[in-house]
Amino acid sequence: MFATKAASLLLRRSAASASSSMAAVRGAGSVGSGIAANNLRFLSSSSTNSTATFDLTGSFETYNLETSPNNTIDMTKEELLSHFELMYTMRRMEITCDNEYKARAIRGFCHLYDGQEAVATGINAAFEPEDSWITSYRCHCTALARGGSVASVLGELFGNVDGQTKGKGGSMHFYNKAHNFYGGQGIVGAQVPVGLGLAFANHYNATPGKPMQVAIACYGDGAANQGQIWESANMASLWNLPMIFCIENNHYGMGTSMDRHSSHSDYYKMGNHIPGLRIDGMNVLAVKEGMRFVKEFVGGGNGPMYVEMMTYRYHGHSMSDPGTTYRNREEIALTRSTRDPLEFVKRTLIDAGFADAEQIKEIEKNIRKDVAAQVMKAKASPKPSIEPHLFEYVFTSNGGKEQNEFPPHIRMPDFQKSKYY
Amino acid sequence: MFSAGYRSIARRCHASSTLLQSQAKRTMATTEMTVRDAINSAIDEEMERDEKVFILGEEVAQYQGAYKVTKGLFQKYGSKRVIDTPITEMGFTGMAIGAAYKDLRPIVEFMTWNFSMQAIDQIVNSAAKQYYMSAGDIACPIVFRGPNGNAAGTSAQHSQCFAAWYSSVPGLKVVAPYNSEDARGLTKAAIRDNNPVVILEHELMYGVSFPVSDEVLKSDFVIPIGKAKIEREGTDVTIVTFSKMVGLALEAAEVLSASGTSCEVINLRSIRPIDRDTIINSVKKTGRIVSIETGWPQCGIGSEIAAIMMESDAFNWLDAPMERITGADVPMPYATDLENAALPQVEDVVATVNRLTKRQLVA
Ligand SMILES: Cc1ncc(C[n+]2csc(CCOP(=O)(O)OP(=O)(O)O)c2C)c(N)n1
Numbered sequence A: 001m002f003a004t005k006a007a008s009l010l011l012r013r014s015a016a017s018a019s020s021s022m023a024a025v026r027g028a029g030s031v032g033s034g035i036a037a038n039n040l041r042f043l044s045s046s047s048t049n050s051t052a053t054f055d056l057t058g059s060f061e062t063y064n065l066e067t068s069p070n071n072t073i074d075m076t077k078e079e080l081l082s083h084f085e086l087m088y089t090m091r092r093m094e095i096t097c098d099n100e101y102k103a104r105a106i107r108g109f110c111h112l113y114d115g116q117e118a119v120a121t122g123i124n125a126a127f128e129p130e131d132s133w134i135t136s137y138r139c140h141c142t143a144l145a146r147g148g149s150v151a152s153v154l155g156e157l158f159g160n161v162d163g164q165t166k167g168k169g170g171s172m173h174f175y176n177k178a179h180n181f182y183g184g185q186g187i188v189g190a191q192v193p194v195g196l197g198l199a200f201a202n203h204y205n206a207t208p209g210k211p212m213q214v215a216i217a218c219y220g221d222g223a224a225n226q227g228q229i230w231e232s233a234n235m236a237s238l239w240n241l242p243m244i245f246c247i248e249n250n251h252y253g254m255g256t257s258m259d260r261h262s263s264h265s266d267y268y269k270m271g272n273h274i275p276g277l278r279i280d281g282m283n284v285l286a287v288k289e290g291m292r293f294v295k296e297f298v299g300g301g302n303g304p305m306y307v308e309m310m311t312y313r314y315h316g317h318s319m320s321d322p323g324t325t326y327r328n329r330e331e332i333a334l335t336r337s338t339r340d341p342l343e344f345v346k347r348t349l350i351d352a353g354f355a356d357a358e359q360i361k362e363i364e365k366n367i368r369k370d371v372a373a374q375v376m377k378a379k380a381s382p383k384p385s386i387e388p389h390l391f392e393y394v395f396t397s398n399g400g401k402e403q404n405e406f407p408p409h410i411r412m413p414d415f416q417k418s419k420y421y
Numbered sequence B: 001m002f003s004a005g006y007r008s009i010a011r012r013c014h015a016s017s018t019l020l021q022s023q024a025k026r027t028m029a030t031t032e033m034t035v036r037d038a039i040n041s042a043i044d045e046e047m048e049r050d051e052k053v054f055i056l057g058e059e060v061a062q063y064q065g066a067y068k069v070t071k072g073l074f075q076k077y078g079s080k081r082v083i084d085t086p087i088t089e090m091g092f093t094g095m096a097i098g099a100a101y102k103d104l105r106p107i108v109e110f111m112t113w114n115f116s117m118q119a120i121d122q123i124v125n126s127a128a129k130q131y132y133m134s135a136g137d138i139a140c141p142i143v144f145r146g147p148n149g150n151a152a153g154t155s156a157q158h159s160q161c162f163a164a165w166y167s168s169v170p171g172l173k174v175v176a177p178y179n180s181e182d183a184r185g186l187t188k189a190a191i192r193d194n195n196p197v198v199i200l201e202h203e204l205m206y207g208v209s210f211p212v213s214d215e216v217l218k219s220d221f222v223i224p225i226g227k228a229k230i231e232r233e234g235t236d237v238t239i240v241t242f243s244k245m246v247g248l249a250l251e252a253a254e255v256l257s258a259s260g261t262s263c264e265v266i267n268l269r270s271i272r273p274i275d276r277d278t279i280i281n282s283v284k285k286t287g288r289i290v291s292i293e294t295g296w297p298q299c300g301i302g303s304e305i306a307a308i309m310m311e312s313d314a315f316n317w318l319d320a321p322m323e324r325i326t327g328a329d330v331p332m333p334y335a336t337d338l339e340n341a342a343l344p345q346v347e348d349v350v351a352t353v354n355r356l357t358k359r360q361l362v363a
């Protein structure tokens, strides 16, 4: 199903002066169904050799749009390195989750994001902290991008008290309001109308004449058919809300491939008259530039947009799914070898002259060490005690510095153990 | 209320006759079967028996079911009768209900009952009330089934019991199997019933094996909806419960018998209609009653049973007030210790029963 071409990075250096090199990079390969092979041209770099211009031709397809994202993006060495570092941390974190789950340190559902790292990283890079974000249960990495740490994520998965939600939520429920991250939602599709509410609030609170903060709801190709998404799209368009409907198309909803759950597969066109953009979701540069454009468009009062990220999940749907009964191993292997979002950033770093293979190895080594250290820290956190943790946060108070309001009575299985406040 | 003296004399007269009946009912167990296989074989046989029966839901066909309950059905019956749907509960539930209006007999699988919340309007408003609203013109022979209740470590949105929700709706029948016998008999009864039937299965029971008799394996084995089963006879306390908690009650009864307390365990099997007679008769015998459920206390199944105690002559036979054992009145937390604390445990049952047997209402 993937018309994937092997990514080949050809770096052509011009005979430019020592302070300014000209080069062209061919990269990324196609994103599969729909998007043509992406010729990533590394056009120029600055005198200090720390800013480069990359060609994004072929990374986008537009629908009902008169404008489109730029076909180039400028990026500094620091920016690209930080994207790589975040993505590599995500990858290591998810692989650690896999191991810890198999070691029975994590329980319940556990949905991993490896393969999709460029999507959350690119969105994060294009967004301001004031923009709101809500996503599905596949949320560890968004939590990381939005103010979390490996320790707070793993601590939660271990069910420890220093976990991001103090052991209350587990894998599917991460939140961080200070960072405008609203979850972490377990019911397929339900995050979308709620995400629209975030956009509604941004619209409501906007200063007239100024760009609005946007809201994004990320959901899967499987979720994309949910009726409540159509309802949300209608309202978003009717009221010009700064809303981004973001389909992370990893081609499967659990064990059902998209051709078996959707009567059409151009998700970016699913909003009917609502403009759409399809982005190569394995290319963090394209995601960042695409989302810069989308944010500007919807934040500018032009109404909502549908965005489709072409991506892939390496793991099974959740830990109980080997992920190999409904798709063949060759497909997974081919994606890994030709479209891997991390391999792509690494090659881009090298080809732009931002880092060499040795430096990258060093960065990776440090991140692996850091992840391991944070996992140790997360493990050392104690378990939440029944008192007060079982009873906290049923209600919030109506003002006052004590956030919690306890109901007068919380009944326990044995009523004699009930709590009275 | 009768006097305590009267209650105890009358009780002794009843005791011998019920004991004889129960011994006669016991049948020889021959085979072991998982609850999963019990449901699977029941659906399979009913699909074979009636062309109008078909099953739809997320991952039921090619993936063989998220919990493998529909294993093999797609291979046997093909895509016409075993249908993978998109993740669109409200749509496919409504569609199945419409098909039932036209006398097809759909089985709607919810991957878990948590997701039926997306479709509850269709179940309550389009299925449950249709026969009544149409003054008997349009019936709705449909089955809604899937795992209900607590799962392991899946926290607030994926671990909750909907028995109280669905059992409050007139026009719906609601059953909750405990073991393989229940699962086979109730699934078949539900599919053959001409009304909408909700089957609340339990994920943590799918893999559990139980002995089943030859009788249970017969293709015409059905359990009448509306009848409870006395799983264990006893004289001191009645424990009423359903689904996975039947196992907990039996375990607690074993512990309590060691210290000389004899518990009668009632497996409700059917929550609507609820078998008032079996509960009331048992209470007349024991004089004490405890309910167990994993759902929240307020407006729960235990609350309903307590009301039955008040509204029936069972009240006259109570030696102590009824007690409920329920899930804690909080959303389900993730961490193991918190989750355990939020759910009924054997020690909760033992403590409650011991407390109850010490109390004595005198009137
Ligand atoms: C309303 C609802 N129905 C079913 C489920 C069970 N479920 C969880 S994830 C999932 C598949 C979703 O696929 P997709 O939207 O493509 O997202 P992905 O998992 O690929 O990220 C299903 C069926 C659910 N959580 N909520």
Ligand SMILES: [Mg+2]
Residues within 6 Å of the ligand: A220, A221, A222, A248, A249, A250, A251, A252, A253, A254
């Ligand atoms: Mg998907």
